[in-house]
Amino acid sequence: MIRGTNLTVRLGGRVILDGVDCTVRPGRVTVVMGKNGAGKSTLLNRLASRNSEGAVAGAVEVDGRCLSVYDPKELGRKRAVLAQSVHLGFPLSVAEVVEIGCYGRYDALTTRQRRERVRHYLDLLELTDLRDRSYPTLSGGEQKRVLLAKCLLQLDHDGTDQKTNHYLLLDEPTAALDVEQQYRFVHLATGLARERGMGVFAVLHDLNLAARFADDLIFLKGGKLVAAGPKASVLTKTIIRTTFDVDCLIQAHPRADCPLITTLPYEQPNLAPACAPQRT
Numbered sequence: 001m002i003r004g005t006n007l008t009v010r011l012g013g014r015v016i017l018d019g020v021d022c023t024v025r026p027g028r029v030t031v032v033m034g035k036n037g038a039g040k041s042t043l044l045n046r047l048a049s050r051n052s053e054g055a056v057a058g059a060v061e062v063d064g065r066c067l068s069v070y071d072p073k074e075l076g077r078k079r080a081v082l083a084q085s086v087h088l089g090f091p092l093s094v095a096e097v098v099e100i101g102c103y104g105r106y107d108a109l110t111t112r113q114r115r116e117r118v119r120h121y122l123d124l125l126e127l128t129d130l131r132d133r134s135y136p137t138l139s140g141g142e143q144k145r146v147l148l149a150k151c152l153l154q155l156d157h158d159g160t161d162q163k164t165n166h167y168l169l170l171d172e173p174t175a176a177l178d179v180e181q182q183y184r185f186v187h188l189a190t191g192l193a194r195e196r197g198m199g200v201f202a203v204l205h206d207l208n209l210a211a212r213f214a215d216d217l218i219f220l221k222g223g224k225l226v227a228a229g230p231k232a233s234v235l236t237k238t239i240i241r242t243t244f245d246v247d248c249l250i251q252a253h254p255r256a257d258c259p260l261i262t263t264l265p266y267e268q269p270n271l272a273p274a275c276a277p278q279r280t
């Protein structure tokens with residue numbers, strides 16, 4: 001389990017994360033939600049990094065050991081992080097970017113084993129046709145899938161350490177994906193949690209994707225925890241209103257075993273130019 005206690009981050013003279021407690025459990029999908037600037041990426045970075053910028057209080061334990069005592073390679077084999085966006089300044093091919101996922105075990109794998117793994121994850125993420133393309137020339141959604149393939153390869157455990165927990169920390173993984181790819185991704189991530197016992201932590205903006213995808217939810221507002229816990233207990237109208245300042249309806253989904261959330265429109269903003277001539 002990844003356990004964060006009293007996580008407090010101060011940046012640019014402001015408290016960005018304020019005494020947040022949270023857990024990421026193996027075999028479960030935990031989704032963090034909140035408005036822009038609520039502190040979601042900051043929380044993810046704090047859970048993922050040995051030296052997190054601006055951390056002024058709190059502790060992170062990964063499977064009972066303090067995050068800061070992990071050797072970087074050991075930590076890299078235990079958890080992979082998909083950042084919100086990654087810009088490469090040099091033209092690596094798609095296959096080369098995915099192969100970076102082998103870094104933590106580079107010496108332990110033969111060239112053939114590395115190639116096989118790269119091929120497997122390119123295939124899994126439907127990237128085989130793009131394998132020789134230059135990464136910077138890909139679309140945003142294609143780049144996201146390449147980085148996800150790299151993360152999965154990073155956690156590929158060869159069947160040798162099945163009992164070791166692995167964690168996938170994803171910052172807006174579906175943001176640039178088309179509708180089909182979003183749902184393919186959701187099935188892949190939930191499959192990794194259910195079948196391989198992976199602990200998945202994801203920042204999402206889509207309430208319905210979260211309602212379908214998450215086991216546990218964390219709601220943040222202004223760097224503070226609004227609520228955290230199993231989906232059934234925290235996915236409520238009151239918590240959504242407190243977090244997003246938006247009213248909603250929560251109904252049973254007609255086709256899936258999860259809630260369906262409809263956000264309700266609020267007053268239209270006045271779009272008239274500020275200096276519009278007054279009508280007489």
Ligand SMILES: Nc1ncnc2c1ncn2[C@@H]1O[C@H](COP(=O)(O)OP(=O)(O)OP(=O)(O)O)[C@@H](O)[C@H]1O
Nearest residue numbers: 011012013016034035036037038039040041042043
């Ligand atoms: N290095 C920094 N210096 C100053 N302020 C920062 C720094 N990094 C982040 N912030 C501020 O911290 C707040 C939280 O940022 P964070 O990226 O965690 O938000 P978020 O909830 O992930 O937002 P979004 O949904 O827009 O991605 C924001 O107001 C942001 O401007």
